[in-house]
Amino acid sequence: MKKIVLIIAVVFGLASCKSNGDDPNEIKNQISEYKQEISKIEDKIAKLESKLSGDSTNSNSNSILVGVTKLAESEFVNYVDVTGSVESNIEALISPEINGQIEKVYVSDGDYVKKGTTLFKLKTEMTNKSIEELKTSLTLAKTIFNKQKDLWDQKIGSEMQYLQAKNNKESLERKLETINTQLNMASIRAPFDGYVEEVFQKEGEMASPGRQVLQLVNLKDLKVTADVSEAYLPNMKVGNLVSISFPTFPDLIIKAPITSIGSIINPNNRTFKIQIKIPNQSNVLKPNIISNIKLIENTYKTAFVIPSIVIKNDASKQKYIYLIKEKAGKLIATKTFIETGASYGNNSMVISGLKAGDQVIYQGYNLVKNGSNVRINKI
Structure with a gap:
């Protein structure tokens, strides 16, 4: 114990002798020196404690069992998670082009219809009467015209x-053509294949342009839209592959490319829109279902990746992990300071402090300290 106190006193003595200048480089150098001294002290303390506990004579029985992973370069993909919503690319609120009373509705909620199927029909009694009157007038007009033409060809009459x-x-021909067009407009047909989501009006009610009679939606052609922070705009490109999952259907994961990126930043939340077209072969997805989208922010082809859980912080917020080093024939847990980069999920990328082949303690990391005797779990 006296030795430990003596070592600590020496470190403080060294610290007190250092310059108190404000030069940043000098301060950084001092911090580095102090860290080295602390590491050496911790190592010596561990050895002394090991002697007190008798580890020197029975190191294997008192060593800590740990699991290790040998460090090697691997690809690391950093993702951005955003929440999206499913929408239909083809959806319409159907209303007639002319005024009229609904005579017959041929579909119900949930029905599947093909393009061109008659959805509902307006009453046409007045239109039919007008057509008959016009046909009669047109017949007379044609007779008069033919007679006048014959006379004019003979240079008779004016x-x-x-x-x-x-x-x-x-x-009269133009009027008949127009009223026949209106007659066709009385039968409203499906503009595309789809499902009748809801019928809003009943037979006998008045329908007019702009007043929706029913809603039609196509479930084959869907898209997912999401708002993404403008901070990620430089890394977002049309064609980037994304992974989409759905809380409602945990086993369903769709991978598809980004099909469009918005050109405007929303000033209220500083986001831009992205769209991804997705298939819906089984028709299980519905508009407005929530989705979770994994967007690739960066891909690092060669990186050192370790479990984030093994990373600790010391009093000065410096990150460190424990590696296994061999000293005098024994395996020792060694505190190693690192600098981390991007992280995603349970993994973090280490950008300095480690090298290929280092053995990182990932099991039992919370049981060891700098200088602890360890043995590797071979399982």
């Missing part, structure tokens, strides 16, 4: 009479 008969006939 040109004005001929032109009036011609204009009357053509005007």
Whole structure:
């Protein structure tokens, strides 16, 4: 114990002799020296404690069992997790192009319809009567026109009479064409394949342009949209592969490329929109289902990756881990300071402090300290 106190006193003595200048480089050098001295002291303390506990005579029985992983370079992908929502690419609120009373609704909520299927029909009694009247008037107009034409070809009668008969006939033809178009508009058909989500109006009610009668949605052509922080904009590109999962369907994971990236940053939350088109072969996905999207922020082809849980912080917030070193034929846990980079999930990338082949303690890391005798779990 006296030796331990003496060593600590020596360190403080050294510290007191250092310059108290404000030069940043000098301060950094002092910090580095102090860390080295602390590490040496901890090592010596561990050895002394080992002697007191009799570890020197029975090191194997008193050593700590640990699991290690041998460090090697590997690829590390750093992801960004964002929440998205499923939307339909093809969806419509159906309303008629003309006013009229609904005569018949041919579909119900949940029905699947093909493009061109009649969804509902408006009453056409007045339109049909108008068509019959126009046809009668047009027949007379054609008769008069033909007679006037024959006379005009024989240079009999005036040109004005001929032109009036011609204009009357053509005007009635145009009116008949228009009213036939309106008759066709009375039958509202599906503009695409899809499911009837909801019918809003009933037979006998008045329908008009802009007032929705039913909602039609296509579930085959879906997309996922999400808001992403502008901080990640430099790394987002159309075509980047993403992974999409769904809390409602835990076993369903879809990988698809980003199909579009928004051109505007939302000033309220500083985000931009992305869209990913996704298949829906089994029709299990529905619009507005929540999704979790994993976006690739960076890919590091060669990196040292360790479990984040083994990383500790000392009093000065310096990160360190324990490696296994061999000293005098014994395996010793050695405190090693590191600098970390990106992290994702349970793993962190180490950018300095380690080298290939280092043995990182990942099991029993919370049981050891600098200088502890250890033995490796071979299982």
